[in-house]
Amino acid sequence: MILRRPVFWLILIFAALMAFIPFHANDVSMREDLILVAIAVILASNLNLMIGYTGYVNFGHIVFYGLGGYVGLYLATVRNWNLVPASLAAGVVVSLFALMLGMGILRLRGAYFALATIGVLLAVQSFVANFDPWGRSTGLYVDFSAYERLGGARHALWMTYFLVIGVMALSMILSLGIKISKFGLGLFAIREDEDAAVVLGVNTTVFKAIIYSVSAFLPAVAGALMFYKNGMIDPSIAFEFMLSLEGIVMLMLGGKGTVVGAALGGGLYEKLRSYLLTSPKLSNFQLVIAGGLLLLVVLFAPGGLIGWLYRLVPRARKVIE
Amino acid sequence: MTPLLEVSGVSKRFGGLLAVSDVSFSLGEREILGLIGPNGAGKTTLFNVVNGVYKGDKGTVKFAGEDITKCSPNQVVHLGLARTHQIVKPLQDMTVLENVTVGACFGREYLALKPARKVALEVLERVGLAKSAEMSARSLTIAGKKRLEVARALAARPKLLLLDEVLAGLNPTEITHMIGIVRDIRDSGISVFMIEHVMQAIMSLSDRIVVLSFGQKLAEGRPEEVARDPQVIEAYLGDPDIAEKLKENN
Numbered sequence: 315m316i317l318r319r320p321v322f323w324l325i326l327i328f329a330a331l332m333a334f335i336p337f338h339a340n341d342v343s344m345r346e347d348l349i350l351v352a353i354a355v356i357l358a359s360n361l362n363l364m365i366g367y368t369g370y371v372n373f374g375h376i377v378f379y380g381l382g383g384y385v386g387l388y389l390a391t392v393r394n395w396n397l398v399p400a401s402l403a404a405g406v407v408v409s410l411f412a413l414m415l416g417m418g419i420l421r422l423r424g425a426y427f428a429l430a431t432i433g434v435l436l437a438v439q440s441f442v443a444n445f446d447p448w449g450r451s452t453g454l455y456v457d458f459s460a461y462e463r464l465g466g467a468r469h470a471l472w473m474t475y476f477l478v479i480g481v482m483a484l485s486m487i488l489s490l491g492i493k494i495s496k497f498g499l500g501l502f503a504i505r506e507d508e509d510a511a512v513v514l515g516v517n518t519t520v521f522k523a524i525i526y527s528v529s530a531f532l533p534a535v536a537g538a539l540m541f542y543k544n545g546m547i548d549p550s551i552a553f554e555f556m557l558s559l560e561g562i563v564m565l566m567l568g569g570k571g572t573v574v575g576a577a578l579g580g581g582l583y584e585k586l587r588s589y590l591l592t593s594p595k596l597s598n599f600q601l602v603i604a605g606g607l608l609l610l611v612v613l614f615a616p617g618g619l620i621g622w623l624y625r626l627v628p629r630a631r632k633v634i635e
Numbered sequence: 636m637t638p639l640l641e642v643s644g645v646s647k648r649f650g651g652l653l654a655v656s657d658v659s660f661s662l663g664e665r666e667i668l669g670l671i672g673p674n675g676a677g678k679t680t681l682f683n684v685v686n687g688v689y690k691g692d693k694g695t696v697k698f699a700g701e702d703i704t705k706c707s708p709n710q711v712v713h714l715g716l717a718r719t720h721q722i723v724k725p726l727q728d729m730t731v732l733e734n735v736t737v738g739a740c741f742g743r744e745y746l747a748l749k750p751a752r753k754v755a756l757e758v759l760e761r762v763g764l765a766k767s768a769e770m771s772a773r774s775l776t777i778a779g780k781k782r783l784e785v786a787r788a789l790a791a792r793p794k795l796l797l798l799d800e801v802l803a804g805l806n807p808t809e810i811t812h813m814i815g816i817v818r819d820i821r822d823s824g825i826s827v828f829m830i831e832h833v834m835q836a837i838m839s840l841s842d843r844i845v846v847l848s849f850g851q852k853l854a855e856g857r858p859e860e861v862a863r864d865p866q867v868i869e870a871y872l873g874d875p876d877i878a879e880k881l882k883e884n885n
Binding site for chain 2: 495499500502503506507509510511512513514515517
């Protein structure tokens with residue numbers, strides 16, 4: 315039972331604090347910092363389902379976030395849907411897209427799959443940049459009056475913040491739920507040895523397609539919320555390849571395959587990144603740091619921070635999942 | 636009585652190489668059928684065709700009355716046909732118990748996690764790995780990994796178990812232990828189809844033996860019949876009369 319896992323309650327407490335503290339202090343800049351942390355945790359956690367659980371490296375994970383943003387914004391602005399149904403619809407649409415795509419590219423393994431995911435990212439980006447209903451390369455804008463429906467811009471910003479925090483908590487709970495399920499066991503078997511998994515009876519084709527699709531859902535919802543909050547979307551910010559790569563750095567840093575590790579890596583990296591980006595001396599240096607960090611982690615602590623903790627305190631494995 | 640496994644006219648070609656050529660045989664319930672042959676005879680390929688890793692080019696495979704020729708390996712497991720690998724494939728970073736739980740979860744009965752873990756513990760006890768349950772599979776010895784292969788396959792609760800060289804690379808004590816396990820498996824009502832190079836073991840274990848050479852079935856029969864078959868002796872030793880000559884020289 316998931317309720318008996320200490321991590322489940324930790325996630326809820328963590329999310330509640332993250333929602334409450336900036337609201338209580340009425341601190342807008344803290345909120346803007348934390349929403350980026352939450353997005354990083356969402357991306358890293360869902361990427362973890364592919365890389366950490368199933369052993370398939372997805373370089374194009376950001377495509378789900380960007381597509382979610384587009385579908386959500388399209389429904390909310392052009393079709394005048396409310397934010398919540400528009401975001402959920404974005405999740406569903408993008409998941410279905412991933413399911414169909416997955417059936418095809420998940421036949422590839424290892425480096426070939428990884429290459430295909432880069433191809434998907436580039437292809438989707440150039441498709442969107444030429445797609446008229448989505449405004450081609452200029453993208454979509456949220457008309458300011460749309461926020462009125464949510465009770466004014468100020469209210470709308472807080473609301474999207476809470477929703478993003480909710481999606482973050484759901485991402486972590488989803489990771490935990492899958493980890494302790496039979497479905498998760500099948501995924502781990504695929505990660506360890508796909509041929510052995512088939513012979514043990516795991517329907518690897520279906521499992522891989524499902525997890526690829528599942529890993530698309532919450533990032534798409536988050537994308538819809540986030541781009542709605544920002545008020546605009548265009549192909550270059552929606553499908554930022556760098557963010558996709560940084561997602562991998564976050565995951566490796568925290569510890570792939572663990573629920574807490576993905577979140578921790580996401581949070582820490584995002585903090586580091588915003589510090590570097592805003593510091594006058596080090597701006598534009600964050601990718602150098604990211605690359606160096608990735609190298610160090612891969613060479614000296616392949617299990618990331620959580621893997622390192624497991625080695626120090628083996629019993630932590632039972633509590634920090 | 637209909638046989639449990641019925642292979643008829645199976646062929647498998649890899650480019651210019653006819654790895655398995657028109658092989659037919661059958662296997663009854665509670666039978667141990669041995670499969671022997673020189674290296675490269677096509678034994679493992681035949682296994683792979685039977686459990687669906689490869690699709691045969693010709694012929695049919697029937698299991699428990701169902702045509703499984705076109706089934707994938709994971710479907711075959713649900714019908715009750717499990718196998719081990721010659722080159723062991725442990726799920727390295729998972730514990731021994733988790734490895735076996737995978738077998739039970741996705742096996743014939745498609746158990747839920749909890750009952751699967753129970754079955755896994757039973758099976759580990761049976762193959763003598765209970766003490767290593769919480770170890771990572773990576774840290775097992777080769778003998779341990781072979782037993783893990785058997786345990787995972789057994790956890791699927793199969794009707795038929797394909798064992799691909801489970802004795803290879805083991806020392807005499809380990810071989811004796813493994814032979815005990817195979818006997819125990821058969822006594823619990825599971826049929827066994829096994830590839831083996833350790834002649835003494837397969838001769839004493841098998842009820843019948845099929846001999847493959849260059850992809851073709853050379854002989855089939857009870858162990859002592861097969862051992863006396865001149866064609867079999869030729870395939871292994873290169874000269875059909877060598878046995879006679881050896882006798883004369885003595």
